[in-house]
Amino acid sequence: MDQQTKQALKHDQFIDTTTHGLEWAGDHRKSVIRTSLIALGVIAVAIVISVVVNIRTDAAAVAFGAAMQTYQAPLVTPGQPADPGVKTYNTAEERAKAANAQFLAVADKYGWTTDGRNAKYLAGLTYLEEGQTQSAEATLKQVADGWNKQVASLAKEALADLYHQTGRDAQAIELYTQLTDHPTDAVPAGLAQIQLAELYAAQGKMDQANKIYAQLKDKDKNAKGTPGPAGALAAQKLNPAGAAGPGL
Numbered sequence: 001m002d003q004q005t006k007q008a009l010k011h012d013q014f015i016d017t018t019t020h021g022l023e024w025a026g027d028h029r030k031s032v033i034r035t036s037l038i039a040l041g042v043i044a045v046a047i048v049i050s051v052v053v054n055i056r057t058d059a060a061a062v063a064f065g066a067a068m069q070t071y072q073a074p075l076v077t078p079g080q081p082a083d084p085g086v087k088t089y090n091t092a093e094e095r096a097k098a099a100n101a102q103f104l105a106v107a108d109k110y111g112w113t114t115d116g117r118n119a120k121y122l123a124g125l126t127y128l129e130e131g132q133t134q135s136a137e138a139t140l141k142q143v144a145d146g147w148n149k150q151v152a153s154l155a156k157e158a159l160a161d162l163y164h165q166t167g168r169d170a171q172a173i174e175l176y177t178q179l180t181d182h183p184t185d186a187v188p189a190g191l192a193q194i195q196l197a198e199l200y201a202a203q204g205k206m207d208q209a210n211k212i213y214a215q216l217k218d219k220d221k222n223a224k225g226t227p228g229p230a231g232a233l234a235a236q237k238l239n240p241a242g243a244a245g246p247g248l
Helices: 003-027 029-071 092-110 114-130 133-144 149-165 169-181 189-202 206-219 229-238 240-244
Strands: none
Touching (some): 029 114, 092 114, 114 133, 133 149, 149 169, 149 189, 169 189
Protein backbone atom coordinates (compact mmCIF):
# COMPACT_ATOMS: atom_id res chain seq x y z
CA MET A 1 0.00 0.00 0.00
CA ASP A 2 1.47 3.30 -1.11
CA GLN A 3 1.84 6.32 1.18
CA GLN A 4 -0.93 8.27 -0.53
CA THR A 5 -3.44 5.46 0.06
CA LYS A 6 -2.38 5.23 3.73
CA GLN A 7 -2.89 8.93 4.17
CA ALA A 8 -6.30 8.73 2.54
CA LEU A 9 -7.37 5.89 4.80
CA LYS A 10 -6.13 7.74 7.91
CA HIS A 11 -7.96 10.84 6.78
CA ASP A 12 -11.18 8.88 6.22
CA GLN A 13 -10.80 7.15 9.60
CA PHE A 14 -10.26 10.52 11.29
CA ILE A 15 -13.37 11.92 9.64
CA ASP A 16 -15.41 8.86 10.65
CA THR A 17 -14.18 9.01 14.24
CA THR A 18 -14.76 12.74 14.53
CA THR A 19 -18.17 12.51 12.93
CA HIS A 20 -19.14 9.65 15.26
CA GLY A 21 -17.93 11.67 18.26
CA LEU A 22 -19.93 14.70 17.22
CA GLU A 23 -22.99 12.57 16.63
CA TRP A 24 -22.59 10.93 20.09
CA ALA A 25 -22.17 14.33 21.77
CA GLY A 26 -25.26 15.60 19.98
CA ASP A 27 -27.32 12.57 20.96
CA HIS A 28 -26.15 12.71 24.57
CA ARG A 29 -25.95 16.48 24.96
CA LYS A 30 -28.74 16.67 27.50
CA SER A 31 -27.21 13.84 29.52
CA VAL A 32 -23.78 15.52 29.49
CA ILE A 33 -25.24 18.84 30.58
CA ARG A 34 -27.29 17.17 33.30
CA THR A 35 -24.23 15.28 34.62
CA SER A 36 -22.16 18.47 34.60
CA LEU A 37 -24.87 20.35 36.49
CA ILE A 38 -25.08 17.55 39.07
CA ALA A 39 -21.31 17.66 39.52
CA LEU A 40 -21.39 21.42 39.94
CA GLY A 41 -24.25 21.07 42.40
CA VAL A 42 -22.31 18.55 44.49
CA ILE A 43 -19.30 20.87 44.55
CA ALA A 44 -21.50 23.80 45.58
CA VAL A 45 -23.11 21.79 48.37
CA ALA A 46 -19.67 20.67 49.59
CA ILE A 47 -18.51 24.29 49.67
CA VAL A 48 -21.60 25.38 51.57
CA ILE A 49 -21.19 22.54 54.09
CA SER A 50 -17.54 23.43 54.57
CA VAL A 51 -18.39 27.08 55.19
CA VAL A 52 -21.17 26.17 57.65
CA VAL A 53 -18.91 23.72 59.50
CA ASN A 54 -16.18 26.34 59.80
CA ILE A 55 -18.64 28.96 61.06
CA ARG A 56 -20.12 26.60 63.66
CA THR A 57 -16.68 25.38 64.71
CA ASP A 58 -15.59 28.98 65.26
CA ALA A 59 -18.79 29.67 67.19
CA ALA A 60 -18.16 26.60 69.36
CA ALA A 61 -14.64 27.83 70.11
CA VAL A 62 -15.95 31.23 71.18
CA ALA A 63 -18.64 29.72 73.40
CA PHE A 64 -16.19 27.25 74.93
CA GLY A 65 -13.71 30.06 75.59
CA ALA A 66 -16.40 32.04 77.42
CA ALA A 67 -17.23 28.99 79.55
CA MET A 68 -13.56 28.50 80.37
CA GLN A 69 -13.29 32.14 81.46
CA THR A 70 -16.11 31.52 83.92
CA TYR A 71 -14.51 28.27 85.11
CA GLN A 72 -11.21 30.05 85.74
CA ALA A 73 -12.69 33.23 87.21
CA PRO A 74 -11.14 34.28 90.53
CA LEU A 75 -12.87 33.76 93.85
CA VAL A 76 -13.53 36.63 96.21
CA THR A 77 -10.71 37.05 98.72
CA PRO A 78 -11.90 38.40 102.08
CA GLY A 79 -10.54 41.86 102.73
CA GLN A 80 -9.22 42.26 99.19
CA PRO A 81 -11.15 44.45 96.72
CA ALA A 82 -11.99 42.88 93.40
CA ASP A 83 -10.49 44.26 90.22
CA PRO A 84 -12.95 46.47 88.33
CA GLY A 85 -14.51 44.67 85.38
CA VAL A 86 -13.35 41.24 86.55
CA LYS A 87 -16.11 38.73 87.25
CA THR A 88 -15.61 37.00 90.61
CA TYR A 89 -17.47 34.36 92.59
CA ASN A 90 -17.92 33.93 96.31
CA THR A 91 -17.34 30.15 96.34
CA ALA A 92 -15.97 27.44 94.10
CA GLU A 93 -19.41 25.82 94.05
CA GLU A 94 -21.02 29.02 92.81
CA ARG A 95 -18.42 29.35 90.09
CA ALA A 96 -18.79 25.70 89.09
CA LYS A 97 -22.56 26.07 88.78
CA ALA A 98 -22.20 29.07 86.46
CA ALA A 99 -19.56 27.34 84.33
CA ASN A 100 -21.57 24.11 84.25
CA ALA A 101 -24.53 25.83 82.61
CA GLN A 102 -22.24 27.26 79.92
CA PHE A 103 -20.43 23.97 79.29
CA LEU A 104 -23.74 22.14 78.92
CA ALA A 105 -24.95 24.73 76.43
CA VAL A 106 -21.81 24.29 74.32
CA ALA A 107 -22.07 20.49 74.48
CA ASP A 108 -25.75 20.51 73.50
CA LYS A 109 -25.30 22.89 70.57
CA TYR A 110 -21.87 21.87 69.28
CA GLY A 111 -21.47 18.32 70.56
CA TRP A 112 -19.90 17.09 67.31
CA THR A 113 -16.99 19.54 67.56
CA THR A 114 -13.82 19.15 69.61
CA ASP A 115 -14.87 22.02 71.86
CA GLY A 116 -18.30 20.44 72.27
CA ARG A 117 -16.79 17.14 73.43
CA ASN A 118 -14.42 18.92 75.82
CA ALA A 119 -17.34 20.95 77.16
CA LYS A 120 -19.27 17.76 77.94
CA TYR A 121 -16.34 16.43 79.94
CA LEU A 122 -15.95 19.69 81.84
CA ALA A 123 -19.68 19.71 82.52
CA GLY A 124 -19.11 16.44 84.36
CA LEU A 125 -16.25 17.92 86.37
CA THR A 126 -18.23 21.02 87.32
CA TYR A 127 -21.13 18.82 88.45
CA LEU A 128 -18.60 17.17 90.79
CA GLU A 129 -17.48 20.54 92.11
CA GLU A 130 -21.11 21.44 92.75
CA GLY A 131 -21.54 18.21 94.70
CA GLN A 132 -24.04 16.76 92.21
CA THR A 133 -22.46 13.32 92.03
CA GLN A 134 -25.34 11.60 90.22
CA SER A 135 -25.39 14.16 87.41
CA ALA A 136 -21.60 14.06 87.28
CA GLU A 137 -21.56 10.27 86.97
CA ALA A 138 -24.21 10.23 84.24
CA THR A 139 -22.42 12.92 82.23
CA LEU A 140 -18.96 11.39 82.59
CA LYS A 141 -20.30 7.98 81.54
CA GLN A 142 -21.61 9.52 78.32
CA VAL A 143 -18.19 10.99 77.60
CA ALA A 144 -16.40 7.77 78.57
CA ASP A 145 -18.49 5.86 76.02
CA GLY A 146 -17.68 8.34 73.26
CA TRP A 147 -15.49 7.58 70.24
CA ASN A 148 -12.83 10.18 71.07
CA LYS A 149 -10.27 8.14 73.02
CA GLN A 150 -8.49 11.13 74.57
CA VAL A 151 -11.54 12.73 76.14
CA ALA A 152 -13.02 9.33 76.98
CA SER A 153 -9.90 8.41 78.95
CA LEU A 154 -10.12 11.65 80.94
CA ALA A 155 -13.75 10.88 81.74
CA LYS A 156 -12.84 7.35 82.86
CA GLU A 157 -10.15 8.73 85.14
CA ALA A 158 -12.63 11.15 86.71
CA LEU A 159 -15.19 8.35 87.06
CA ALA A 160 -12.65 6.09 88.76
CA ASP A 161 -11.92 8.81 91.32
CA LEU A 162 -15.65 9.33 91.84
CA TYR A 163 -16.17 5.61 92.37
CA HIS A 164 -13.36 5.53 94.92
CA GLN A 165 -14.76 8.56 96.76
CA THR A 166 -18.20 6.93 96.92
CA GLY A 167 -17.01 3.54 98.16
CA ARG A 168 -17.10 1.66 94.86
CA ASP A 169 -13.46 0.63 94.70
CA ALA A 170 -14.08 -2.45 92.56
CA GLN A 171 -15.42 -0.25 89.75
CA ALA A 172 -12.57 2.20 90.19
CA ILE A 173 -10.00 -0.60 89.96
CA GLU A 174 -11.66 -1.87 86.77
CA LEU A 175 -11.38 1.57 85.15
CA TYR A 176 -7.76 2.09 86.24
CA THR A 177 -6.94 -1.32 84.77
CA GLN A 178 -8.61 -0.35 81.48
CA LEU A 179 -6.63 2.88 81.38
CA THR A 180 -3.41 0.96 82.06
CA ASP A 181 -4.12 -1.55 79.27
CA HIS A 182 -5.29 1.14 76.83
CA PRO A 183 -3.33 4.31 77.60
CA THR A 184 -3.75 7.61 75.78
CA ASP A 185 -1.73 10.80 75.59
CA ALA A 186 -4.25 12.36 77.98
CA VAL A 187 -4.01 9.53 80.54
CA PRO A 188 -0.72 7.59 80.19
CA ALA A 189 -0.45 4.11 81.65
CA GLY A 190 1.94 5.34 84.35
CA LEU A 191 -0.59 7.84 85.66
CA ALA A 192 -3.33 5.20 85.81
CA GLN A 193 -0.99 2.82 87.66
CA ILE A 194 0.01 5.48 90.19
CA GLN A 195 -3.65 6.18 90.91
CA LEU A 196 -4.39 2.47 91.22
CA ALA A 197 -1.50 2.05 93.66
CA GLU A 198 -2.76 5.02 95.71
CA LEU A 199 -6.20 3.39 95.85
CA TYR A 200 -4.65 0.17 97.18
CA ALA A 201 -2.66 2.19 99.71
CA ALA A 202 -5.87 3.91 100.87
CA GLN A 203 -7.35 0.44 101.40
CA GLY A 204 -4.34 -0.52 103.50
CA LYS A 205 -3.13 -2.99 100.87
CA MET A 206 0.46 -1.75 100.88
CA ASP A 207 1.88 -4.95 99.39
CA GLN A 208 -0.16 -4.45 96.21
CA ALA A 209 0.56 -0.73 96.14
CA ASN A 210 4.31 -1.20 96.59
CA LYS A 211 4.36 -3.90 93.92
CA ILE A 212 2.98 -1.39 91.40
CA TYR A 213 5.38 1.33 92.59
CA ALA A 214 8.35 -1.03 92.23
CA GLN A 215 7.34 -2.04 88.70
CA LEU A 216 6.95 1.59 87.67
CA LYS A 217 10.26 2.57 89.27
CA ASP A 218 12.08 -0.05 87.20
CA LYS A 219 10.06 0.35 84.02
CA ASP A 220 9.51 4.09 83.58
CA LYS A 221 12.97 5.16 82.38
CA ASN A 222 14.35 6.63 79.19
CA ALA A 223 17.23 5.18 77.17
CA LYS A 224 19.77 6.83 79.50
CA GLY A 225 18.16 5.36 82.58
CA THR A 226 16.65 8.64 83.76
CA PRO A 227 13.33 8.02 85.53
CA GLY A 228 10.19 9.32 83.88
CA PRO A 229 7.51 11.22 85.82
CA ALA A 230 5.70 8.06 86.93
CA GLY A 231 8.95 6.29 87.79
CA ALA A 232 10.21 9.23 89.85
CA LEU A 233 6.92 9.49 91.73
CA ALA A 234 6.90 5.74 92.33
CA ALA A 235 10.41 5.97 93.80
CA GLN A 236 9.21 8.72 96.16
CA LYS A 237 6.27 6.60 97.23
CA LEU A 238 8.59 3.66 97.97
CA ASN A 239 11.03 5.82 99.92
CA PRO A 240 9.23 8.92 101.25
CA ALA A 241 11.94 9.64 103.80
CA GLY A 242 14.62 9.72 101.11
CA ALA A 243 12.45 11.94 98.90
CA ALA A 244 11.95 14.42 101.74
CA GLY A 245 15.71 14.85 102.11
CA PRO A 246 17.96 14.76 105.16
CA GLY A 247 16.90 16.63 108.24
CA LEU A 248 13.25 16.97 107.15
